[in-house]
Ligand SMILES: Cc1cc2nc3c(=O)[nH]c(=O)nc-3n(C[C@H](O)[C@H](O)[C@H](O)COP(=O)(O)O)c2cc1C
């Protein structure tokens with residue numbers, strides 16, 4: 001068998017080998033034409049020719065929309081259509097946004113507390129909603145916060161969003177009622193306007209917010225429709241927030257009539273808003289194409305169109321024209337004249353603009369369709385502010401002045417002691433009238449017990465009452481209140497008779513007296529009747545301070561020794577508050593040989609005492625005041641003070657005030673500034689440091705020769721050339737000197753219940 005195979009092979013080997021070769025060749029050709037080739041790894045540049053497919057324009061626009069968007073991105077684009085996810089940059093940022101926890105801040109204002117109640121209820125509903133969302137999804141929400149616009153520092157929220165340790169993405173909601181009288185809404189709207197126009201700040205500094213929305217409450221009975229002012233401030237707020245956020249309006253402004261449909265409208269709005277919040281927290285942005293939403297880039301084209309429907313203020317250029325250089329048109333001076341109400345005799349009062357008033361933003365009343373801008377009254381008779389102030393015992397004179405009989409006036413009438421000004425300067429409390437021609441102030445000091453009731457603002461934007469009207473009104477009301485004391489047990493007959501002749505005026509009641517544009521005229525009226533003037537200002541209005549004419553004694557409040565501390569304690573509305581403050585001290589330095597200048601330091605433990613001696617010494621070196629009054633703060637126990645973190649523990653003991661004064665005195669000695677501790681009134685926790693200019697032959701002369709002051713004024717006029725030493729009084733009485741307590745020896749010392757007390761003064765730290 002084996003031999004047979006060998007024979008066959010030898011006989012047919014040539015055709016077998018040829019057939020096998022042919023078969024293999026055919027197989028190789030077949031495989032070569034059909035198999036997928038492996039890419040080349042080596043030498044790719046030689047073998048990989050650049051691919052240049054010939055594709056039509058039409059194919060590009062369909063297949064590559066992103067490239068098309070990028071190509072056109074140099075010009076504005078308008079987004080139309082439904083909700084789509086943003087391409088390009090948004091895709092890069094969205095996941096990061098999404099990872100951040102969301103925090104909703106609900107801001108509200110309220111005068112008659114209706115909005116406040118709604119806001120308190122709503123924050124609970126919102127919190128429950130966000131908790132539920134957080135459970136259903138993997139979205140993170142921080143606890144929402146409710147913020148009263150009267151309590152917060154606007155700069156903390158509306159110059160840039162706050163920084164949170166969790167890196168939260170913020171959502172702002174606003175609930176505000178509208179008021180055509182002056183309220184915190186005006187101050188707030190003005191702040192937003194100023195922030196938008198401040199050249200140092202980006203015009204849309206809140207653009208990092210996720211979004212915002214406003215709900216307004218109004219009253220259709222009085223303001224039947226929007227053209228007639230229904231919810232007009234909610235609309236204004238919505239428009240300013242749109243500008244500041246670069247149009248991050250998350251949901252259209254809602255409006256409800258407090259007397260009919262507000263609950264229904266508000267529920268509608270809250271559902272809408274919450275839906276957007278939920279969506280935004282998932283996607284990281286508000287969504288495109290939804291009316292009213294979108295970011296600044298999307299809306300550029302609207303801006304370019306000019307009239308974008310945003311609020312236009314009287315002093316404002318239209319949004320499409322260039323910003324002005326900040327100077328105001330000359331006819332504003334005329335406007336000031338128009339703001340003055342006629343006095344009783346029908347005269348229009350002084351028409352001239354006597355002072356360089358800070359009118360850079362005046363008037364801020366908005367233009368509503370078909371209506372002339374309305375200049376409001378600071379405290380209108382029918383306003384809740386008026387009611388609140390009158391309930392606290394103020395008599396409101398005209399529309400922006402107030403007078404109140406202070407507790408020391410009552411006490412002195414009953415022979416129970418005068419205030420510290422009697423010990424330090426010889427002022428009879430029962431002949432003193434405490435008043436202010438401006439109930440408004442530009443600070444929101446933590447220790448101010450009127451805060452929350454008195455209006456605030458950086459500029460005068462109200463009707464101006466003539467000085468005669470104020471002068472007559474405050475006197476009339478003061479005397480009315482003195483007469484009401486006639487039947488009070490303990491009032492001394494001779495003091496009562498004396499009290500019917502006002503001799504002193506303390507311009508320090510509430511607010512900022514030099515805010516009033518005719519303060520010099522008002523002072524002249526006081527002096528004409530031989531009423532001395534003690535004027536306290538908050539060191540925020542340098543121009544008015546520089547223009548101030550003769551006063552008997554001129555104070556500036558020094559509430560802190562450095563910028564941070566001042567901001568914390570005074571909560572000033574002016575952004576450049578520290579520069580203003582220092583300028584006022586420089587002005588005081590220049591005036592020190594013309595006026596009796598005084599620094600008033602109010603010590604608040606935990607705020608402005610610890611480690612601040614050196615800072616105060618430097619401020620004294622800067623302004624070289626004639627006197628430095630140091631007083632411990634009086635605790636007023638209002639919700640405002642406790643919200644600001646103030647409690648009885650912030651009130652220093654008298655020995656703490658004394659320790660501070662002694663340390664300050666030592667520092668002033670070391671600096672060689674020539675001051676000493678002159679007098680005290682332990683009852684008021686008050687100590688007086690005086691310049692050696694008022695120490696004659698080793699005796700302090702802190703009291704005032706009022707008679708001489710009026711003579712000098714009459715001889716030489718309010719710009720006359722004289723010095724504080726020219727009307728320096730007799731030596732300070734023994735009982736008022738430092739170390740003797742300062743309690744008026746004519747009177748009895750009693751406690752609050754009228755029981756006699758021994759005066760025990762402790763000036764040293766207890767063992
Ligand atoms: C003095 C005064 C002025 C008002 N001005 C307006 C106004 O201009 N437009 C408006 O829609 N409602 C106006 N209202 C109505 C209030 O906005 C409305 O009563 C609101 O519910 C008050 O809310 P609140 O008490 O919580 O602050 C005014 C109410 C008062 C007392």
Ligand code: SF4
Pocket residue numbers: 441442443444445447448449450451509510511512538
């Ligand atoms: S300056 Fe006076 S009135 Fe104004 S907020 Fe301060 S304490 Fe109040």
